[in-house]
Amino acid sequence: MKTLIRNGRVALDGQLQQLDVLVEGERIAAVGAPEPASADKVIDAAGCYVLPGFIDFHTHVDDEIGPFYLADTYESATRVGLENGITTLCTFVTQGEGESLLQAMARARAKAEGKSHSDVLWHLTPTTFSAADLDTLRRLLAGGYHTLKLYTTYKAAGIYASYGRIEELFQKLGPLGGQFLIHCEDDALIEAVDATSLDLSKPFTHTLMRPEAAEILAIQKVVELALAHHTSMHVVHVSTLEGARHLVANRGRGDLSFETCPQYLFLDDSWLAREDGHRWLCSPPLRGNRAPFLDLIRQGAADIIATDHCPFCARDKDGWNHQDLRTVPNGMPGLGSLPHVTWKIWEDDPDRAALGLSTHVSLNPARRAGVGDRKGALKPGMDADLVVLDPKGPERPLRSTAAPAFEAFPGFITSLAIRHVLLRGDHRVEQGRLTQPDAPGGIFLQPPPSSLT
Template sequence: MKKIIKNGIIVTATDTYQADLLLENGKILAIGKIFSEQMAEVIDASGCYVFPGGIDPHTHLDMPFGGTVTKDDFESGTIAAAFGGTTTVIDFCITSKGEPLKNAIQTWHHKAKGKAVIDYGFHLMISEINDSVLKELPSVINNEGITSFKVFMAYKNVFQADDAMLFHTLVTAKELGALVMVHAENGDVIDYLTKKALNEGNTEPIYHALTRPPEAEGEATGRAAQLTGLANSQLYVVHVSCANAVEKIIEARSNGVDIWGETCPQYLVLDQTYLEKPNFEGAKYVWSPPLREKSNQNVLWNALKSGQLQTIGSDQCSFDFKGQKELGRSDFSKIPNGGPIIEDRMSILFSEGVQKGRISLNQFVDITSTRIAKLFGLFPKKGTISVGADADIVIFNPNIERVISAKTHHMAVDYNAFEGMKVTGEPISVLSKGHFVIQNKQFVGQAGNGQYLKRAKYGMLQQFEEKLLM
């Protein structure tokens, strides 16, 4: 059945205007003012913004880590995402050394199949570069549509890659048309500082931050940027948390390096003092990179406003406080790293960003959806409101005030990192490919309705736009 969204204010990355949307067969069929309402479901969006569905480029659902598994899987995680206005997630497929890439990818397909309520794609972690991996990568890109590779510069003896592997990945990605994503922290320095802290009897959660200083993130970011320039490749720095890393990204961009930066809501509104909470409560805020001193927040906001950071991901990686975070009660290095962020990503950016004048309404759409779609091979199917695009739509009331709480969130985890925070603005209804997932703040979707997305190669959009200009 056709749907007509009427009386809303449509907002894209470039335009803000009042118009109606006609949806049919999962697509946006027309945009205008006069549509026949016969044989159509009419949705009144009066007083609301109509956004393209949010895209979360950074999630870890049903992921094993630190002797346990994230609390939110592809069902609870995507339901929570939808409540927050996200209609697409790109999750990280974790690989193991010696394991064929196709096996890891099939494992992730199995995790998502029959569970996801919104569309999803995968990034591929690169744990080693050898002849076997190089032989598989063209199939990963061309057959699976996985066109982004993740390399860790941290987690020594677990995920950490050396410079040779990172550089080889960058060179290979340039040849194959993939975007390299990097977790930029100096894992060797962190390993040294962690062992020193534990040897000195310092086991509390705050030492997670003190052993992962901003200098270690800045150094790794600068090194990754230099290697990207040397390889003439492309780089996306995930979860940028501090001024040190922002400075390195700005410097590299000014030198012509093809580098992009992502930050996360937690770094924009929370700070290092949260890890000092008594009775082990600080463990709720253990993730990597760690929360920083509050002075870094303005740097991150200014970088988003100026376009030096371009996207916001959640880095959703939830572990219960009871039973999971408690694994590190006597040793901060054993606290599972990660937090529950997926549901509140867009509301926090709108409330703290748009409502407080830090970013514009159009920048909000670009940062949460459009730029992500362009970087990760989903545009213009995703990330915008245009004729022919998927009917992934968020009807968003900018005036509703609410208090974030674990009592009302839809994640499976037992706490909320933003507990008690007041925000203004909330999704009312969310459609995925023209079908309601959230309707009047109630879940009406179905597990398994989300579809796997094969993504275009990096740079294909730029080539297409250049041809249009010729």
């Protein structure tokens, strides 16, 4: 099967060019001016951008978080994702209490098997570090897994790693190709906040309990460790201007990158002051004074824009007693909004916005996830994951999730229309709708752990 995408403006090597793209089987066969007669199917992309398939680098789906279960299954998450051009879902597998990381991985694969409309890649969150655990991690790093997530906070949830632990893992696993994803909020600074002196019935208090200083300090500490040990490190969901500036200032000194999320750009802490402000509780919290932060990101400072999609059922989010905000599950959806809200960063310059998507939501996340050899760019030989995006579609509200969760961006409007999406050459979305809703076509980009020696 050969498909030709004609007349679009193609993002290639950081530029937009009027080119045709020929897809053969699962791969891109040619970019330029291929012979139209050779194609079985022609897609007219006139007036549209032709971009590499989007990658949400940071999502949580179909998993337990504390006493709550996330609202999205792999099926519902990847359905909304693919309808919005997200051809690869990166999500986390977290080793739970009393299980091994391999068991957790088997559990996640079983949930996703046959259910995923997009391709799936897992970041690993190990929580125990015996000699046997480290040996497992070494085998995983040698066998197609690259990214390991660590948290500088959340002791009660059993996922906290001390700076000493982080340093030990940098030393032992960094040289083996481990790329570390770090959630940065200094636990000691958070613990030092005296909760009894605060009004825990007000969601806004969350901003006092997880202050900006905690994120900034943790970023400074892990940057120092990563540079000292020449470790590849990516900081997830950066929400503070000072934290982002520190990463930018040190970027040239090592393999450092960071992401931010649309909620830290377009939602501020006034949302937490609302009567229903608990619906926007997430960690790190929404912050004040977003203009300078947005300015920095507009300059291209963040390597990746990702959602930290973490949808809880509306009844779980609303189920607290309005006395202790610590009982509200932390997180909000974002997956389906990713391209639309990312576009807003540069909306006064559509070409810049299209290139922004191709760089920060495709190329950079593909490389950071370790799949830059097959995803993230429209080049011959790469997977034919491709989005035909019309910037002048009908206006409609954002829809971050199909799950029964509160919308994170109510009142936000997009005019981007996802005309076509190809997933490894397969025409999976037409005019924003799945062509094969009952036959999910996603694959897992990493081998089953059972195949590793």
